[in-house]
Amino acid sequence: MDIEKEMSDRAERIEKIIRSFLPEENEQNYYDNTVRLAMNYSVLAGGKRLRPMLMEASFLLFGGQGEAVWPFMAAMEMIHTYSLVHDDLPAMDNDEYRRGKKTTHAVYGEAMGILAGDGLLNYAYETVAKAISDAACGQPDGGQVSHMARAFAVLSTYAGIDGMVGGQVVDVESENLDPSEMTEEKLAFIYEKKTGALIQASLMIGAILAGADDTSVEQMREAGSLLGRAFQIQDDILDMTSSLEVLGKPIGSDERNHKVTYVTLWGMEHAVDEVKRLSQEAVRLLDGFSGDSTFLRELFCYLIHRER
Amino acid sequence: MDIEKEMSDRAERIEKIIRSFLPEENEQNYYDNTVRLAMNYSVLAGGKRLRPMLMEASFLLFGGQGEAVWPFMAAMEMIHTYSLVHDDLPAMDNDEYRRGKKTTHAVYGEAMGILAGDGLLNYAYETVAKAISDAACGQPDGGQVSHMARAFAVLSTYAGIDGMVGGQVVDVESENLDPSEMTEEKLAFIYEKKTGALIQASLMIGAILAGADDTSVEQMREAGSLLGRAFQIQDDILDMTSSLEVLGKPIGSDERNHKVTYVTLWGMEHAVDEVKRLSQEAVRLLDGFSGDSTFLRELFCYLIHRER
Structure with missing residues (x-):
């Protein structure tokens, strides 16, 4: 399998699905059109569509069929x-560019950046609500509805203070501390939540919506945790070993910002070993399932051994 | 009925319900405790608890029983x-005080203000998700689940770009325009969405969760729309006729900010008539229901004729 080709084909298809769930734009009739433009600009500004890709692959691995996973991929x-x-806002990381494009607040202003973020977070749940509510009306037997309710939970x-927002908070607070106050435990907390939480949730939701049993969902959670950690350590490694040309952003930024990473805590050799160990464990978890896990396995390996 | 006493008794009881749904704080064990403190500080900084109060009253009017409405009141x-x-943030209204207390970003910093807002919005849906997911497991017949799914929708x-966020966006954009560009239609749009949407949703959700029929839910939506408009026009009137002592904030702020309101568009006399007309219509909608609407009726009148 040419994994890069396969990923880009899937990303193109997934982008069409996401697009179909985005809010309508209408220059003529809406007073509130700006926020719609800003939201759609943000979502369509690129990206590997990694999370919905993991979700769909997990859904297929457990025999999921049809479009039930689509609204959750978009959400x-x-x-x-x-x-x-929100992370790019002046009060947070204050980034004017992301993936070579102007960030949302840089184009639409700071107030609209805040509101577009709020609008997107809320719209994710509007999308889920519509799906659950349609299913609850159409199928009062409750089978699919209870899967969707669990996926929503x-x-x-994983998106909130016990997940991504929680990781973000600790990351923001750590920036004001002396680097010597960063512990391995706290760094693991940040990585697990900030990067790991949505990866875990994507793998779990795909499995849940396909009707996988509790043990399988738990194994996907564990695989997501290992993958998230490996992914983030690889990020730290690339920041020290890659080049501006390959990475698309200046290397050495962690060092310049006196940021503590696994590489600075452990040294390069241990970090490289750890990525290998975590990724092998993650892939091994996939072996236990009877479905075809070829794509997911290759995707795991690609993400962990990527050069950018 | 002494409506002020009744409202304050209910607010006290409702605050206990809300408190029971707030995230746990734990100084010792959580790296991410700051965001929990900031979220709880924001929610517990006072307020009339008007929206959950309307929701509960609507739930009771339609014969709702038990605690099914509680998570939605908290959310x-x-x-x-x-x-x-988020509205108080420096990039938005830049307010340091609200109801005589420091605003969240003034206490916890701007980044934490953004994250606490994100955390709260997300936590509202976590609260709803837990309720729906518990109900879907416990009662696979789907009756209550389908009410909850509809309430979630x-x-x-009403919280998103077609509701409150949409109103917020147009309000923010209007501040940068010449006041002469404000039309009656656009002002109605802002009021309906920014203030009206959550009031409408509260009345509708109470009815939906109590199992009210579609016509009744639609009438509560209409009552909420009338109430929201009357409430906001009364706000404009108070800003010109009240005093610092009664209102708790300086009067005449709309005029100083060159803000177009119904009073500036229509004149005081017409504005006062309009509040009367809207409130009578809203109360008349309550007459159609067989349940006891005494409290809701008095609450409507109080809100519209309030002096602060």
């Missing part, structure tokens, strides 16, 4: 996007 | 609170 990408929009928990 | 107040927290729609 996940909206939540991921809102977190970037996982999505909201 | 509604969290959403209302997050909107205030109303909550998210």
Whole structure:
């Protein structure tokens, strides 16, 4: 399998799905059109669509069929996007560019950056609500509805203060501390929540919506945790070993910002070993399932051994 | 009925319910405790608890029993609170005080103000998700679940770009325009969405969760729309006729900010007549229901004829 080709084909298809769930724009009739433009600009500004891709692959691995996973894929990408929009704000990371494009607040102003983020987070749940509410009307037997309700619970928990927002908070607070106050435990907390939470939730939600049993969902959670950690350590490694040309952003930024990473805590050799160990464990978890996990396995390996 | 006494008794009881749904604080064990403190500070900084009060009263009017409405009351107040927290940010209204207390970003910093707002909005949906997911597991017959799913859809729609966020966006954009560009239609749009949407949703959700029929839910939506408009026009009137002592904030702020209101558009006499007309219509809608609407009727009148 040419994994890069496969990923880009899937990303293109997934982007069409996401697009179909985005709010309508209408220059003529809406007073509130600006926020719609800003939201859609943010979501369509690029990205690998990694989280919805993981969600769909997990859904297929457990025999999921049809479109039940679509609204959740779109909602996940909206939540991921809102977190970037707010993270880029002047009071947070103050970034004017992301993936070579102007950030949302840089184009639409700071107030609209805040409101577009709020709008996206809320719209993610509007999308889920519509799906659950349609299913609850159409199928009063409750089978699919109870899967969707559980997926909604996982999505909201992993996106919130016990998940992504929680990681963001600790990351923000750590920037004001002396680097010597960063511990391995706290760094693991930040990585697990800030990067790991939505990856875990994506893998879990795909499994839940396909009707996988509790043990399988728990294994996908664990695989997501390992993948998230490996992914983030690889990020730290690339920041020290890659080049501006390959990475698309200046290397060495962690060092310049006196940021504590696994590489500075452990040294390069241990960090490289740890990525290998975590990724092998994550892939091994996939072996236990009877479905075809070829794509997911290759995706795991690609993400962990990527060069940018 | 001594409506002020009744409102304050209910607010006290409702605050206990809301408190029971707020995130746990734990100084010792959580790296992410700051955001929990900031969220709880924001929610517990006072307020009339008007929206959950309307929701509960509507629930009772339609014969609702038990605690099914509680998580939605808490979620509604969290959403209302997050909107205030973000509205107070320096990039928005830049307010250091609200109801005589420091605003969230003034206490915890701007980044934490953004994250606490995000955390609250998300936590509102976590609260709803837990309720729906518990109900879906316990009662696979789907009756209560389908009410809750519909309530979730109303909550998210009225809180988002088609509701409160939409009104906020147009309000923010209007501040940069020449006051002569404000039209009656646009002002109605802002009032209906920014103030009206959550009031409408509260009345509708109470009815939906109590199992009211579609016509009744639609009438509560209409009552909420009339109430929201009357409430906001009364606000404009008070800003010109009240005093610092009664209102608790300086009067004449709209005029100083060159803000177009119904009073400046229509003149005082017409504005006062309009509040009377809207409130009579809203109360008349309550007459159609067989349940005891005494409290709701008096609450409507109080809100519209209030002096602060």
